[in-house]
Amino acid sequence: MTVTVTAHARYVISDIDPRLYGSFIEHLGRAVYTGIYEPQHDSADENGMRRDVIDLVRELDVPVVRYPGGNFVSAYNWEDGIGPKDQRPVRLDLAWHTSESNEVGLHEFADWCKAAGTELMLAVNLGSRGLDEARNFLEYANHKGGSYWSDLRIANGRKEPFDVKLWCLGNEMDGPWQIGHKTAEEYGRLAHETAKAMRAFDKSLELVVCGSSNAKMPTYPAWEATVLDLTYNEVDYISLHMYFDNKANNTADYLAQNKKLDDYIVSVAGVIDFIKAKKRSSKRVYISFDEWNVWYHSNEQDRKILEGNDGWPFAPPLLEDIYNFEDVLQVGLIINTFIRRSDVVRIACLAQLVNVIAPIMTEPGGKAWRQTIFYPFLFASRHGRGKALDLKVSGPTYHAPSVGEVDCLDVAAVHDEAQGFVTFFVVNRSETSHPIEISLEGFGDAATLSDHQVMTHADLKAVNTAARPDAVVPAQGRGVTVTGTRLTGAISAYSYHMIRLKI
Structure with missing residues (x-):
């Protein structure tokens, strides 16, 4: 059965905020030390800072990085x-x-962000600390001078403010595992007063309040309702987190999990x-989905490290998932979901x-390389900026035990009006090939195929390593034809495609 897709220039979901393709660095495992920072390298x-890592981050074109946690x-x-490192x-x-x-602290990480071509998204501690430390941190980072904290920044070698505009009010405060865990009422009141104080300094700040750590939390979605009720007029975003796994080793069900992600977004949008x-209120609060990825490959290793050590190791290899080709498809599906929900997920x-559940891996003193999931993120970050199109898609489905019926082909599209491109991101999550027919309407009389990149592999569990960094990489696609405003071709089983049309 042919999958038919209609893309119309006037059927638009939203302008995509480039920060949809942001990332995250936490002081965890080897993310910082021997990850981005290794003076002896x-x-x-x-x-x-490792230049080889900076080059790879610049290749991904990451617009914002959340720091220091988590x-x-x-x-x-x-x-x-x-202050001085030796002190x-x-x-x-x-x-x-x-x-x-x-x-590595604020100064070093801000310098790294500049070198990597990204902006800084700072999180404040609302677990063991609170309002006073948050406002002091903000004054240190953003005030020009003439006050205690800004003058201390200048004395520490930074005359100009860091001018950080995007701030997270804590992290996962709904989680009992969190240091300083709070109830929704406790956290909501603290976040509200902290936000008020920060806005008293600068009304133009963008503030992110903590939502649920995941959709399985017993307090979800009442947490969102309570916290937003207490903070709505002072914040701009509510944070959501979600991780994906295939512990059951069921590919069909694993690759349907973005349906749970979509339901999570829709539910929280309803609470908003x-x-x-x-x-x-006439004000709109959006979603900052500021933690997401596949995370399960390293669980046993992490358990041995965290439960088996008697001391407090420095930068141990924690959460070092080695991603396979199957995860390429999952990451492509997640990003497609964000594109389709870009009206609320900004x-x-x-x-x-x-290193830590990451698209980039390093060896201490050695190589840096691209994991398999580097590539779908790269294609979306590079070519997924513009207007998200509201596609009409019809085609075969399959039944996944945990979510029900899902489309065999998952499709998202972005119109880059300024450059004159429409880019389709297509994931075939089924075990059979499917013909596809895409119709462009309202874009003009003709389109040409500018680029077609495909990722597929005979082994769903194939990985990239330092010794074999190119085991799973994109290749030039074949078999897609564009005639006038119609694209036809076949989407092979278990494959990811980036199809870019010049219009």
């Missing part, structure tokens, strides 16, 4: 990461049972609308960026 720059932030003293304290990180040297109506952060 051959590629290290004058700040000790669970880590809920017991983090930001002051530990400023910074070593702290015990309760979140991951490790030691933190604080060699409810609170908006309740408050008779920010999203792939968690994380280097």
Whole structure:
């Protein structure tokens, strides 16, 4: 059965915020130390940052990076990461049972962001700390000078403010595992007062309040309703997190999980609308989906490290999932979902960026390489900016035990009006090939095929390694034909496609 897709220039979901393709660096495992920062590495720059990693991050064109956590932030003293490095304290990180040297802090990470071509998204500690530390952190980061904290920043070598505009009010405060875990009422009141204080400093800040850590939390979605009721007029985004796994080794069900993601987004969007109506507000709060990824490959290894050590290791290899080809399809499906929900999901952060459940891996003192999931993120980040199109898709489905019927072919499309391109992201999550026919309407009389990249592999479990970094990579697609405004071809079983048309 042929899958038919209609794309019309006037049928638009939303302009896509480029920050939909953001990422995340936490002081966890080797994300920072031997990840982005390794002064002894051959590629290290004058700040000790690995240039080989910077080059790969720039290749991904990540517009924003969330920092410094994550669970880590809920017991983090930001002051530990400023001033002379030899005077910074070593702290015990309760979140991951490790030691933190604080060699990298705000100054170093901001410099890294500039080198990597990205913006900084800062999180404040609302677990073990609160309003006062948050406003001091903001003053240190963003005030020009003439106050205690801004003058301390200047004394520490940074005359100009960091001018960070995007701030997270804590992390996963609904989770009992979180240092300083709070009820929705406790957190909502604290977040509201903290947001008020931060806005008293700068009304133009963008503030993110914590939503549910995942849709399985017993407090979901009442948490969102309570927290938004207490904070709605002071915040701009509510944060959601979700991770995906194939522990059951059921490919068909695994590749249907983006249906759960879609349901999660739709439900929280409904809560936002409810609170908006309740408050008779004209303001719109959006979703910042600032943690998402596949995470399960490293679980047993992590358990042995975290439960088996007697001390507090420094930068141990935690959460180092090695991704396979099957995960390429999953990441493509997740990103397609975000594109289709870009009217409400304005920010999203792939968690994380280097070594820790990441598209980029490094060896201490050695190589850096692209994991399999690097590529679908790359294609979306590079070519998924513009207007998300409201496609009409008809085709075969299959039944997944956990979610019911899903389309065999998952399709999203973006119109880059300025450059004159329409890009289709197509994932075949089924075990058979499917013919496809795409019709362009309202774009003009003709289109030409500009690029077609395909990822497929005979082994769903194939991975990239330092020794074989190119085992799973994109290839030039074949068999797609464009005639006038109609594209036809076949989408092979278990495959990811980026099809770019010049219009």
